[in-house]
Amino acid sequence: MTGTLIYSTQRKKNLPPPAFTDSDLKEGLRRSWTAELIGHLLVKYESEWYADEALS
Numbered sequence: 001m002t003g004t005l006i007y008s009t010q011r012k013k014n015l016p017p018p019a020f021t022d023s024d025l026k027e028g029l030r031r032s033w034t035a036e037l038i039g040h041l042l043v044k045y046e047s048e049w050y051a052d053e054a055l056s
Helices: 002-012 022-029 032-039
Strands: none
Touching: 022 032
């Protein structure tokens, strides 16, 4: 609930949303309903199949 209040306050002030920390993620994983939502998140990462050749 606290995260929602922080987000809405940031939005009203036209500020970017706050970044999530490791502790925020761990707290979310303690509740089954938020853990399920976190499990459905798509996280951007560089795929090994489409890696930038300059990095190889």
